[in-house]
Amino acid sequence: MFKGVSLLLMLLCSCAVAAQNWPAEQWAPGPPGSGPALAALEDYAFASRDEATRKGIRTDALLVIRDGQLVYERYAGGTTADTPHLTWSVSKSLMAAVLGVAYGEGRFSLQDKVAKFLPAMVPHPEISFADLLHWASGLDWQEDYEYAPLNSSVVAMLYTRGHTDMAGFTAAHPAFGAPGQHFRYSSGDSNLLSAALKNILGAQRYADYPWTALFDPLGIRSAVWERDATGTFVASSYAYMTARDLARIGLLMQRQGRWGERQLLPADWVAFNLQPFAHYQANQDAAVPGGHWWLNRSVDGAPRPWPDAPPDSFAALGHWGQALYVLPAEKLVIVRYADDRDGSYRHNELLKRVQAAFPPQVLP
Incomplete structure (x- = not known):
């Protein structure tokens, strides 16, 4: 009996993996958002742009992936779908992913x-x-x-x-x-x-x-990564890629390092990335540090950094408003590129509005 149950569970798991959407050369489109919630998201993310003072929220790109499908995309400020945008410190999390492959090859512990x-x-x-x-x-x-x-x-x-x-x-x-x-x-x-x-x-x-x-x-296909004079990639700051390409990193992390049939990042590496640093003291920063990713976790009883997002949410964050958000519980990956200069942008506000605009689909 147990052998039969185990076989059934294996078949169900295999079907679930097969049913997942994986992007090919382009992202497959999903059901778009509409209505007041989408309008509220756009009102926040794409407010009138002040090029003279550079004040306010200045989104260059916003892209939303729901369960492996592209459900929203908008650009501003000269950025397009083909622009390799400077990621600033999102580069740090990109290097963590590159290191994860090397770790899986047994090159270091x-x-x-x-x-x-x-x-x-x-x-x-x-x-x-x-x-x-x-x-x-x-x-x-x-x-x-x-x-x-x-x-x-x-x-x-x-x-x-x-x-x-x-x-x-x-x-x-x-x-x-x-x-x-x-x-x-x-x-x-x-x-x-x-x-x-x-x-x-x-x-x-x-x-x-x-x-x-x-x-x-x-x-x-769009990635550019600057190096210093020694030929070392500037992992802190200087990777560039399009919003659509950065979303692929988010989907990889949302699915625990798996890409199609390949476990590209070891599961224990991803688990390390998403575990809060043991000696972190709450309220030191806007989000909780993991292994070169930022986590929406409560530490020492402090409130979560983004209270309107699920606790398992995490992000790669960069200077002037660059962000790659991953919300596994919602099957969401969100890319935001920006030119923020005055600190008025709030991660939680964007995440709250994205979730309202793109709620989980209710299956019949």
Whole structure:
């Protein structure tokens, strides 16, 4: 009897996988939204654009995928469906996905010390890959932007004395605490991961690895990724792709690293990405850090960062309003590109309006 039940369950699971929508060269269209809820979403996301002051919500692209189908797409500000848009710190989560493929190939473990692969990290022998992925290296890094450029480690890394060798610049920072104990958001940590991967793979294979390992299997054709003078991808900031292509990364993560019949990212890697950093203290930031992704989780009894979204929601987030949201419970992937400058945009508000405009389909 149990053998028969098990066989039935296997067949049902196989049918469920087969019934999933997977994009081919283009996304298949799904049922579009309409009515007051869609109008309310557009009123929020695409308010009148002030090009003189650059104030207010300035969405360049908004794309919604429901269960693998494209149900909404709109562009503004010169961005089109064919524009590889700068993702800023969404690049960090892209590098996490690239690293996930290498992890699945057995090239490193989360507890490996980065100094094993990156000589510049020898002065910091206890920092592990997991520490860097949690932005918890313990290095004394200042992630300040336009409002405090003179004190900013990231501005110096990207634009002045550190820009030729970003990982080397980061590794030269002193420690402020023990690795793995304190969350301190750091673009430098992301670039250390990128440089370590280069040494793991060798420079020749590394040069096209994001494409051969991740982008090509997903059908991503628009990706551009800038490098520093050492040939290291700037994992912190400088990946570009169209909104439709970025949505493919979201669908991969929504489906636990699976793409069609292939488990592209190991399930335990995705689980690590989506587990809150154990030493994170609530209210330090707008979302809870996981393994180079941002989570909508309650930590220490604090409210969830996006209370109107399901608790399993997560995102890749970038400067000036770039966002890739994944809402597994709703089977939604949302891409937003933007040119926000004044902090008026709210993640929760957009997510609330998208869910209202594109509710789950009720099967007859």
